[in-house]
Amino acid sequence: MVELFGAVLLLFGLSDLLFRFLGLGAYAHGSRREPKVALTFDDGPSERTEALLALLARHGVKATFFLTGEKARARPDLVEAIKRAGHQVEDHGEWHRPLWLFLPWVEWRHMAQNPGRYYRPPHGLHTPFTRLFARLLGKRVVLWDLESKDWLNLPPEELAERLLFYLRPGSIVLLHDGPERTLRLLERALPEMLRLGYRPTTLDDLAPLPLTPRLALIRGLQGFEERYNAKHRVARAGLGPFDLFRIEKKPFPGPALPGLPPGVPAFELHLESQRLMELTPFEAVRHLRRSLGKVAERVAEDPEVRLVYGYTYLADGGRILGLKTQDLPFWPRLVAGLASAWFLWLYRGELPKRKRPPARMAYLSREELLARYPPSTPASPPPEPGARRTPPPGGPA
Incomplete structure (x- = not known):
């Protein structure tokens, strides 16, 4: 019995290592040749969805929202507002209760109840069944290559600096629809992102490809x-x-x-x-x-x-x-x-x-x-606000 339990734990651990940590076979970024990036928002809709939509509209930016089924049914008006604004809507599962997903029949219900061509597991969590269920349901598993870390209790300025430091052509950025911190982070990062030449867009427009082993x-x-x-x-x-x-x-x-x-x-x-x-x-x-x-x-x-x-x-x-x-x-x-x-x-x-x-x-x-390579001025001016070029103090969280 102990051996069986150990084998099951090993199987779950390997699945999470290969498919969440490494992201093998998942859609985690687009082409590195174009400065397109995809801003993706998990866990909505929320009481801050309208403010988030207004912020994106102010900058002329389109994004992708991964909605949970129970929240979407509670606020169909917000789901329609997201679609009406031209954003892409995809599946974040029925609930956001990761521990429930260790039961295969619960994970199937979680993944099968809502429409969407792309599916993002809560926290990116993978069980040995996640990819199989996604294939049977005709859904593509989407992860990310840049976390905004907007769930951490850090100053929005610091989070914006880190996001701009690690943003790359083709990046899929993980953000959340709900925290006030996300709005403050984007208020600082979005104008600078656009000034630098990045083009935020939807997942469909980014056209990511599944990750090979390399x-x-x-x-x-x-x-x-x-x-x-x-x-x-x-x-x-x-x-x-x-x-x-x-x-x-x-x-x-x-x-x-x-x-x-x-x-x-x-x-x-x-x-x-x-x-x-x-x-x-x-x-x-x-x-x-x-x-x-x-x-x-x-x-x-x-x-x-x-x-x-x-x-x-x-x-x-x-x-x-x-x-x-x-x-x-x-x-x-x-x-x-x-x-x-x-x-x-x-x-x-x-x-x-x-x-x-x-x-x-x-x-x-x-x-x-x-x-x-003469600089444009004898001594370059200091970076603009939000344009820090060193990692924030304290390093990665």
Whole structure:
């Protein structure tokens, strides 16, 4: 009996790991080539639905609402208002009581009672039966690639900053219809989102595709990236959809360069691979040039920084961007080469070629960077409200 109970727990745990945490086979984001994003609202309708609809209308934004059956039947007027405003309505199940779903016959009733082509489980929770039931009912399971965390007791300004930091082309953003905090968060984030060039739209217009094993792995690793950014105070050089560099201020580790000894303040460049992964080579070069201009603005703001650098086996290709290259000692070269090969497979689905060049360091001194990519002003102005480029204090919740 104990063994059977343990096997059942293991089966439920594996289902949740594969299908909720990784999101394998779920619809969690759209194409990374266009700056479209889908704002999705769970748990409605609510007493704040009308205020939320007014806010979206004020900015000319369409969204997708995942409604629970019992709330929708209680407020059919709000359901009609959502549809009349041009928003998409989909299924969040009959109730929002996740523990009930561990009984298969209850989960079936929960999923079968309401119409919708897309279904989002409460909290994204998966049992071993969730995907089977969805297939039998002709529904597609939708998750997300960006949580707004609007259920946490944090200042709306901080939540808006985090949302803008991690928003990407194709993102499906998880929000909730109900909390006052969601309205305050969107009042700050929506205008900036539009100014940056994002185009919020419905799920149908975003046209997401199911996650393959590789894309599911990328989704599962996002939390580790967020923790690294918070721990090391990694900033984004710009918050636009195709601003491709994050920067980490740290002492330059070497090897020594002319006039630049180890230990001088530097920006290590981290590539935003998810923004780059679907771009053509021509598009990538164009956005990389523009992104280096954003890095130059950040360097102009910080008089301590003496150079920018990064490690990659594509360093020689950086010459088209004006970057210089430097050979690395054996161990740093090995680590950088392995990391580059891993990221090449993870984000591009490609295996490194046998005769690929070794990993090298690409760099530019402060003077060379500012001369090649001069900022629009001698010293860039501080970010606008809501445009913070570092993770909020305290890191991920």
